[in-house]
Amino acid sequence: MPTLLYDGPKNHTFRSRCSIARALEIVGDKWTLLVVRDLMWHGRHTFKALQESEERMPSNTLAERLQRLTSWGLVQRTLYQENPARYEYHLTDEGRSFEPVLLGIMQWGHENLEGGLFDPKI
């Protein structure tokens, strides 16, 4: 009886044909793109490292987001150590192809929101 039963692309029906509307069904929330940011630029590849990001995402939300991103093929989860099992999360090519969008959002935020930082490394 898993409680986290996000099923991803199988039997998902998009609400519209618009590519933007579709993309937002996957990444349209306050947290998902921060996970992508941390995987892309900040070297945070474990559950714990992601949890410790500045924004302090709740652990159940993080678990759900990682599962969603994985189910859509943007992230891959690999066992990097057995006994005890330890996992790493990495962007797939599909996930990495989100980089220009992230850069665009960062630039917009930097230009329009007071004091926002502009630096992928921060």
Place this chain on the structure above:
Amino acid sequence: MPTLLYDGPKNHTFRSRCSIARALEIVGDKWTLLVVRDLMWHGRHTFKALQESEERMPSNTLAERLQRLTSWGLVQRTLYQENPARYEYHLTDEGRSFEPVLLGIMQWGHENLEGGLFDPKI
């Protein structure tokens, strides 16, 4: 006693210094960028026209999003007719500067989500 009391940038405290995290506090949800899309490319400038978009945004959500976007200066609301009062919504320069991000998301969705359309006009 207004129920919709979104207060916008005044006394808003961002959860982090990251420009991406900040931007997502404003546009990080499933609907806001669709409003921006409709204002940017689809010639939908009234409440009703926005309501009738393919994705069928609930009217209270639309009202809240328009108020949020307006309070942050991304959208301007103007009375284009008195008796009865009729309003138009238009992007400001700040709102229009979101175009590259929208194009990026559209392209990503088009390339990665089955059958998504790639055309600002659609």
Place this chain on the structure above:
DNA sequence: TATGTTAACTTGCTTTTTGCAAGCCACGCA
């Protein structure tokens, strides 16, 4: 052998946000 620690989640519960349907109001029109 018992005790503690760590990573990676999971659970329970409260609060907030969404979503849906219906309602409201001012006016213009027939």
Place this chain on the structure above:
DNA sequence: TGCGTGGCTTGCAAAAAGCAAGTTAACATA
């Protein structure tokens, strides 16, 4: 006088977010 229209608002149920605490398996230490 009733009907239609635009621009919302309201009420309520359902879903998602957020918080704190708990769980599990495997070392590490004493």
